[in-house]
Structures are given as structure tokens and as C-alpha cells.
Amino acid sequence: MDERGNVIFLIVGAFIVIALLPPILMVLFPPIQILFQIMMIFMLYSIVRAYMGDGPLTLILSAILIYFMVFKYTYIFASLWVFQMLLGVQFLSVIIWGIGTSMRKG
Numbered sequence: 695m696d697e698r699g700n701v702i703f704l705i706v707g708a709f710i711v712i713a714l715l716p717p718i719l720m721v722l723f724p725p726i727q728i729l730f731q732i733m734m735i736f737m738l739y740s741i742v743r744a745y746m747g748d749g750p751l752t753l754i755l756s757a758i759l760i761y762f763m764v765f766k767y768t769y770i771f772a773s774l775w776v777f778q779m780l781l782g783v784q785f786l787s788v789i790i791w792g793i794g795t796s797m798r799k800g
Contacts, residue, residue, distance in 0.1 A: 734763060734764045
């Protein structure tokens with residue numbers, strides 16, 4: 695059979711493993727969850743402050759985003775944040791390249 699079609703399954707599998715890793719680590723080691731929440735709070739506030747400026751609307755919008763993204767849906771946004779960080783440093787392209795080259799027959 696054509697083995698080049700299997701590369702997409704390996705890439706999707708790698709993405710699923712990367713997406714499941716932060717919630718698993720947060721459950722196994724609770725300090726990781728606290729560190730993530732602290733980083734997200736500072737990051738969200740600084741992003742909203744950069745766009746909105748100083749004022750009460752910034753605090754209200756930050757509080758709403760922090761409640762939903764940091765406390766209510768922590769595990770979902772932890773996975774998304776890890777994906778965003780890996781995309782920022784071009785790490786996911788390295789994973790795709792590595793899986794693709796390992797499937798080639800020389």
C-alpha cells in the first residue's frame with residue numbers, strides 16, 4: 695500500500711498527544727495548574743490593557759476573560775495556549791517535518 699497517506703495520521707496523532715499533555719500534567723501535578731493560571735492572568739491583562747488602555751473597561755473585560763479562560767475552561771485553554779506557543783516558535787513544523795522524513799524510504 696501507499697505509506698505516504700499514513701503521515702497525516704501520525705501528524706494528527708502527534709497533535710492529539712500534544713493537546714492532551716497539558717491537562718494530564720495539570721491533574722498529576724497541581725502546581726503546574728497554578729503556574730499556568732498565574733501566567734494566563736498576567737498575559738490576558740497585559741493584552742487587554744495594550745488594546746484598551748487604562749480604565750475601568752479594561753478591568754471589567756479582563757475579569758470576564760480571566761474567569762472564562764483561566765478558571766472555568768482551564769484545560770481547554772491550556773491546550774490551546776501550548777499550541778499557540780509552539781506555533782510561535784515554529785515547533786509544530788519541526789514535528790511535521792520529522793514525522794514526514796521518518797516515513798520516507800531511502
